Amino acid sequence: MEEGFLFKDVFNPDLVTHMGQRIKAVSSEFDEKSFYNNIVPKLTPLSLTERSSLICESLYSHLPKEYNKAIAILLKSFDEPVETTEMTGFEGFYFMPIAKYVSIYGLEKDDFDISMNALVEITKRFTSEDAIRPFIHNYPQQTFEYLYKWSADENVHIRRLVSEGTRPRLPWSSVLREFIDDPKPVLRLLEELKEDPELYVRRSVANNLNDIAKDHPQLVVETLKRWKNINNKGTLWIISHASRTLLKQGLPEALDLLGYPTDIQISVDNLILNKAECKMGDEIEFSFELISKASKEQNLMIDFVVHYMKANGKTAPKVFKLSKKILPAEGRFSFKKKLSFKAITTRKYYAGLHEIEIQVNGKRYNKLKFLLKK
Numbered sequence: 001m002e003e004g005f006l007f008k009d010v011f012n013p014d015l016v017t018h019m020g021q022r023i024k025a026v027s028s029e030f031d032e033k034s035f036y037n038n039i040v041p042k043l044t045p046l047s048l049t050e051r052s053s054l055i056c057e058s059l060y061s062h063l064p065k066e067y068n069k070a071i072a073i074l075l076k077s078f079d080e081p082v083e084t085t086e087m088t089g090f091e092g093f094y095f096m097p098i099a100k101y102v103s104i105y106g107l108e109k110d111d112f113d114i115s116m117n118a119l120v121e122i123t124k125r126f127t128s129e130d131a132i133r134p135f136i137h138n139y140p141q142q143t144f145e146y147l148y149k150w151s152a153d154e155n156v157h158i159r160r161l162v163s164e165g166t167r168p169r170l171p172w173s174s175v176l177r178e179f180i181d182d183p184k185p186v187l188r189l190l191e192e193l194k195e196d197p198e199l200y201v202r203r204s205v206a207n208n209l210n211d212i213a214k215d216h217p218q219l220v221v222e223t224l225k226r227w228k229n230i231n232n233k234g235t236l237w238i239i240s241h242a243s244r245t246l247l248k249q250g251l252p253e254a255l256d257l258l259g260y261p262t263d264i265q266i267s268v269d270n271l272i273l274n275k276a277e278c279k280m281g282d283e284i285e286f287s288f289e290l291i292s293k294a295s296k297e298q299n300l301m302i303d304f305v306v307h308y309m310k311a312n313g314k315t316a317p318k319v320f321k322l323s324k325k326i327l328p329a330e331g332r333f334s335f336k337k338k339l340s341f342k343a344i345t346t347r348k349y350y351a352g353l354h355e356i357e358i359q360v361n362g363k364r365y366n367k368l369k370f371l372l373k374k
Contacts, residue, residue: 008048019035039058056100059098067105070101075121102119127161148189160201167204168211207242224239228257249362266291268360268366273286278372279374283341296329300326303359307354315354319359
């Protein structure tokens with residue numbers, strides 16, 4: 001990647017030129033020069049999604065207004081499908097504005113089957129996980145009929161779409177509120193994928209379950225308990241990866257499912273902070289000892305919890321993974337960890353009193369306060 005490259009620059013003049021040329025090659029009436037001039041002078045100040053939307057809108061203004069004719073032209077302009085199991089690099093973003101085109105202009109009832117076919121072809125080259133969501137909103141029954149069929153497709157990317165496209169809280173996409181309220185339709189789909197041979201699909205299944213666990217933990221635990229009876233290593237991997245939120249919540253059933261008992265006999269001693277105050281942009285270090293009080297070894301999941309100050313003047317806990325250890329009978333472990341307050345895009349820090357505590361197999365031990373200053 002070139003130095004100074006910005007993610008939004010995947011949509012650049014060369015991509016627009018290439019798209020225009022490919023469409024022109026299959027449709028002599030397409031005005032590639034006008035297409036280029038309608039997009040490129042406006043690109044610079046726009047974000048990634050804004051650039052994608054601009055290209056999408058320009059496609060609409062330069063292709064036939066009859067949706068079926070426009071889609072036929074776009075599909076003819078496609079290159080060969082991706083043959084690798086996972087998609088890497090930025091080449092696939094070429095199809096992002098086209099997926100958006102389908103999700104906006106292909107929502108008429110009479111165009112539904114045409115749009116489903118278009119999303120399949122796009123998925124073979126990029127992803128339609130965001131583009132399929134308006135169809136789920138507008139035509140849930142019909143869309144799920146396709147999703148069930150796709151769950152057995154020979155193409156790994158189409159099978160992954162089944163899970164990724166139905167995630168209730170898919171990052172950078174609209175929330176599927178209906179599945180936050182009632183995830184059972186999604187869970188029935190995931191049943192079809194729980195033994196998928198490809199990790200690429202299983203990872204998506206696990207992430208979907210982890211989404212659902214944020215609102216329906218018990219329902220996910222019940223699902224994972226059933227799946228544990230299946231003699232399949234891939235399914236066991238899903239169970240472990242799907243339990244991330246459940247384990248951070250310290251849900252006893254989830255801990256037990258993965259072999260972390262809640263009736264542990266330990267003490268957490270000598271929890272120490274290296275300083276009582278920390279400035280924005282700096283880091284603070286904590287250390288502690290974990291001591292066995294049992295006559296047998298214990299399987300432990302060790303986390304730490306930071307109670308961050310929020311904008312409203314109250315604190316909210318955030319659980320971080322630290323280590324997984326088998327603690328010998330009457331044994332002990334020492335831990336040391338740095339906590340950074342350097343600026344990041346995924347979290348905003350607020351000055352004020354913070355707290356830190358240790359969590360082992362879902363149980364919390366000790367608590368220390370420190371002051372974060374501007």
